[in-house]
Amino acid sequence: MTKPYQRPAQDEPVWWFVISGGELLMTEAKQIPHGLLEDLPLPDLNEYKTVFIGELRERHCYLVIADYGDTNFNAVGEFLSVRELIVGSDDELFAMAARAKQIADFLATHRFCGRCGARMQAVDWEIAMHCHSCQHRCYPRISPCIIVAIRKDNQVLLARGKRHPEGLYSVLAGFVEAGEPLEQTLIREVMEEAGVRIKNPRYVTSQSWPFPNSLMIGFIAEWESGDIRIDPFELEEGGWYDINKLPRIPQEGTIANKLIKRLKAEIDQERNS
Template identity: 60%
Template sequence: MVKLYSRPAFDEPAWWFVISADQILTFNDTQLPFGCLGELPFPALDDYPVVQLGELRERTCYLIIADYLDDNFDAGEFKPLRNLLDAGDMEKFALAGRARQFSDFLSTHRFCGRCGTRMQAVDWELAMHCHQCQHRCYPRVSPCIIVAITKGEKLLLAQGKRHKPGMYSILAGFVEAGETLEQAVEREVHEEAGIQVKNIQYQLSQPWPFPHSLMAGFTAEWAAGDLHIDPHELVTGDWFSVDQLPAIPPPGTIARTLIEKAIGKEKQ
């Protein structure tokens, strides 16, 4: 349950997700603040928005929305969320992703998009409400597709412009208005790789906080066409033997799970 502007007792141990812009406060690169308010090197939180996010390992989690380049939390360092992903703790990463999305929502909905009046937080749900024109907003969720495509004993992998050097992944893209998820798969694959696919099968989903996506994962098979990699979206791409894959996303990511499903190596 999400509660706006709620905070624990001074002596209650809790997890703290301190977000500044699109980065999160960590100690030693990946360690999140944990402990009582009276023990942590935090400033007074009276002027900071605080949101109760949920629970992690039987302890309550709180989001603190810090200012950009806020030096009141100088005991730690603000780092990209992907550092938590690289650390391999998917529970922490999932909650950090939720914290980042909530922070972005509250920061970008201070004023009504319909009439311009300052909006107020709703007490009982995560929403912002305009009392002037009654417009209410909720955190944005953008549906995306991501698909692992096989061609016999080969898998289509590509290197995106935002990927780490040498890292390859599967194709993905945003769903457009008025199309089904399956239509989005067909369109994105054709736009980015120039091929047609068949046997499109839904597998699983995963929230993805870059910036506020819900990834719908599919597997599919090559049907027709030669590869023509879109240079505007991708650096390179090719068919790789399932026994000789390059560097791929880490375990716990939807991309890694779909790759394992597609090549028949999913762990039971």
């Protein structure tokens, strides 16, 4: 078993997930650096915190935490948003990049104990931070969030959030509250944001979303009753859109795009059957 802070062997090709200021090091071709340490123009990694975070395609993956504005990696590429990996990469690679970013955020935000305020220490056999003063231990945490494509006949409910780029519409989403089952979150969030009731929710897929630490849990549901009443504190506008006449939607690779495409495929199949 590889321990988190064990260094890779010199003859071992690995994936290098270098995080600086929440951004990920990518080559000019927007790829994750991969290969033998001696073959890559990386700086001396003995000067950096390096963490084993798992395996991808039978190769070990290491997180390297760099300082904000670190220029020692310029020969490899540049630091970009993890969002750059959503398009053109597979789900496994994006998931590992999301894991790297979330662990980097966890280590940066848990240097001191939330219970007694003492400095915490990294556990050397697992990814965790431990307080030797009060024995409090923390692990990387995620914030579960439902996201749902709602169907009404051959239409889908889309809305534009306040933080969305102009002209971009997506499906509804919201965070799970403490003690709340997912089914209740779906009903509550849709009612709060759009004022409609849903029925027959079906789980479709999930996606790690490291902005900063969400897990998106995707569903498809059907409209049951009610007219759309958009929550002005959360959304700018929204409505029912014909599945074949959609406005601009989230990009390929996002869970929102996958849910919309899945709903469209189901509607098209019904039309052709």
